[in-house]
Amino acid sequence: GLFMVWTSMLAHAFNASKEQITTLGITMGYRKCVITNENSTEAPILVVYLHGGSSKGNDNEKQLLEPGTDSIARYLETHGINAIFLIPQCPTDKSWGGPMNTMLKAMIDRYASEGVADTNRIYIFGGSMGGTGTWGMLSAYPNFFAAAMPVAANPSKTVVENVATTPAYTVMGTADAIMKVETAASFVEELKALDDDVRMDVEEGWTHETTCIQSYTTARLEWVFSHRRGTPSAILRPTSVSQVVSSQFFSIDGKRLSNPVASKLIIRRDILADGTTKVTKTVAPTSY
Numbered sequence: 352g353l354f355m356v357w358t359s360m361l362a363h364a365f366n367a368s369k370e371q372i373t374t375l376g377i378t379m380g381y382r383k384c385v386i387t388n389e390n391s392t393e394a395p396i397l398v399v400y401l402h403g404g405s406s407k408g409n410d411n412e413k414q415l416l417e418p419g420t421d422s423i424a425r426y427l428e429t430h431g432i433n434a435i436f437l438i439p440q441c442p443t444d445k446s447w448g449g450p451m452n453t454m455l456k457a458m459i460d461r462y463a464s465e466g467v468a469d470t471n472r473i474y475i476f477g478g479s480m481g482g483t484g485t486w487g488m489l490s491a492y493p494n495f496f497a498a499a500m501p502v503a504a505n506p507s508k509t510v511v512e513n514v515a516t517t518p519a520y521t522v523m524g525t526a527d528a529i530m531k532v533e534t535a536a537s538f539v540e541e542l543k544a545l546d547d548d549v550r551m552d553v554e555e556g557w558t559h560e561t562t563c564i565q566s567y568t569t570a571r572l573e574w575v576f577s578h579r580r581g582t583p584s585a586i587l588r589p590t591s592v593s594q595v596v597s598s599q600f601f602s603i604d605g606k607r608l609s610n611p612v613a614s615k616l617i618i619r620r621d622i623l624a625d626g627t628t629k630v631t632k633t634v635a636p637t638s639y
Contacts, residue, residue, distance in 0.1 A: 380411035381439035397468035401481030422567035447484025478563035498578035515545035524557025
């Protein structure tokens with residue numbers, strides 16, 4: 352099928368070698384894709400993608416079937432960015448988080464510590480279990496990543512003060528029956544209170560699967576890769592508050608509301624003039 356064709360393309364077009372690493376008695380396979388722009392003299396950036404729960408295993412193949420790997424690799428190639436793209440596979444009896452954080456950090460350090468990659472430009476992505484694992488890595492290693500993009504994910508088991516040191520862009524779907532919009536929205540508000548450079552998009556009608564597949568748009572990837580570690584986030588923020596163009600309202604369980612009841616707790620999604628969105632957990636207005 353289409354995904355199998357992409358696996359072959361990824362393995363050949365991007366020199367995707369099969370690698371493995373053993374730490375704490377656990378062995379994890381991963382694919383290393385080298386994306387090279389011969390006209391660029393910049394050190395390669397380091398990019399990590401964490402797959403969802405259905406791609407666990409030890410074949411070091413299944414994780415390449417996730418469409419997110421395609422979107423990210425194609426973006427890097429078309430924008431002429433030198434990159435080392437690491438796509439690890441979580442062992443069947445494990446999940447991202449816990450001891451796997453140490454494993455992932457060891458994998459990253461294999462390239463960062465050798466001076467192969469730009470240590471100020473290390474990025475991490477993930478969807479579903481991989482998105483939750485991405486939040487977990489930001490919590491475990493504050494001030495380490497340049498930026499992150501966890502989608503369809505649950506950040507509730509992280510240390511918000513640690514996560515707030517890293518710019519992050521999260522995407523959630525209102526029809527996601529596995530990961531709840533309100534959990535992510537509440538966490539994002541905590542990050543904003545700590546002055547984190549964070550964005551959240553809520554996509555109406557997107558299921559869990561749709562969110563994992565379609566979130567990696569050019570505009571969002573551009574935002575992520577525009578960040579460098581050590582760059583004050585204020586430089587990347589607009590200097591003035593963008594005007595609200597329209598607003599949408601959702602119940603706490605993520606259902607769209609056409610007539611929110613005044614004084615009830617809701618999630619409000621404002622679409623701003625600059626094309627971005629702002630999500631807040633608030634009390635329904637008396638007029639709208």
